[in-house]
Amino acid sequence: MKKTGKTVVWFRRDLRLSDHAPLVAAAQRGQVIPVYILPSEADEESLGAASKWWLHHSLKQLERALEAKGLRLIYRSGPLLQALDEICQETDADGLVWHRLYEKRSVEIEDLILQRFRERLDFVEGFPGSLLVEPWSLMNQSGSPFKVFTPFWKRCIQRLSPARPLPSPRGIESPTNWPRSEGLDDWRLLPSIPWADGLSLEWQPGEQGALAQLDALLGERLLAYYDERNRPDHEGTSRLSPYLHFGELSPRQIWAALDSFAIRNGIGGLTWKGWQFVSELGWREFAAYLLYHFPSTVSEPLRAEFKHYPWDSKKTHLKAWQQGQTGYPMVDAGMRELWHMGWMHNRVRMIVASFLIKHLLVPWQDGAAWFWDTLVDADLASNTLGWQWTAGCGADAAPYFRIFNPITQGEKFDPNGDYVRRWVPELASLPDKYLNRPWEAPVDVLRAGKVTLGLDYPHPVVDHPFARQRALDGYAKMRNA
DNA sequence: TGAAATGTTGGGGCG
């Protein structure tokens, strides 16, 4: 092997230049060759439509940021191992670095890479950084993985290193000859239907967008987070999830930003309500942790007895849910927000998920698949945890009998009806009293609101008390089986 | 980060 000091930086879900340990390490060695490889289906869960849209724009931004440093971003297609092999040979690189990912197949591939390339190259390393804590480094007292959030997170916090985020390296050496690159546009990541127009209005993918969003959070939003995070009618949440998923921002950067915000404003200590937001980062960690230790939970319930739940998967019901036509305004508002934004408020995610699983008895995997396809923040670990949590079959899950009432949840968390009226405009003229229960409205109220049920807006697909009882009966049946 | 049924308490209307 010839020592060249050239290093391939394999970008994955770390589409940023700051706090990027592999990039820093590569820049210290010598010439840097940034590469993004579109994984083949055998390498990774194939991306949903919304994720593809995001990825396209995020890569464009990364490309631009690298250009400003005199670098290019080389595009290649999988299989990953082969593509990495080729690029290293073509460029004479003797180094290969990347950020670790933690899904099962990614872990396996990284092991293979280490085996195969360590003999040939001078420097081969996967860096931590996508998570705050490596999943294998944390076990409970009996040596098995945590299955409950609170003790997991307590240990996590104890373990956290106070390391500061790394600045983006300056004066990176670029190679004299650039290898060939595929064209990003040729990958056709953008959808062919005009669906993504709404996404473009709502989101700014890329590192700059991520930092702007973080900056917007650090102020009133963060101070009010504890009280506002459940209000889908307000901008109460951080909206950092897609940036975190694609690594346009690292959890360590967020942690550090929150820490210095607290110090600047003289609000420290564990009592500060702002730490509620940090615990949301904790749930992200917990999700990745669980998926690492229990990879089968992508498709199988963690609690095995749930395999016997008597699902009733009517495709018509699934479709009504997907299209936001269930006749329950809060549910439909959420599903339409999802379609328009590629995103849904977390409180509403819980409501629509509970509705699909418990009111319609559709298997949670079908809901997870729809979220996977339509969310710009679709994340295998978080999606799996979220759906299993709602279904009651996961770790630290909501008990099965905790069935959200889509009517009262709407009235409680969208008290003025702003959220429902925005996404279900055909009901906008109804008074608050009937907004979440239009089928109870007297005929003259419906007429005044210009609503004809079954025509402008659907009748409820199921009766709530009936559906609730049916779900509970199913639970009893499962336990007896 | 539930909802609904059931139980308890206390004020007020009323005969």
Next chain:
DNA sequence: ACGCCCCAACATTTC
């Protein structure tokens, strides 16, 4: 003054 009922408000239990 008293008992009775109703019901809101809150607490507890159950799913």
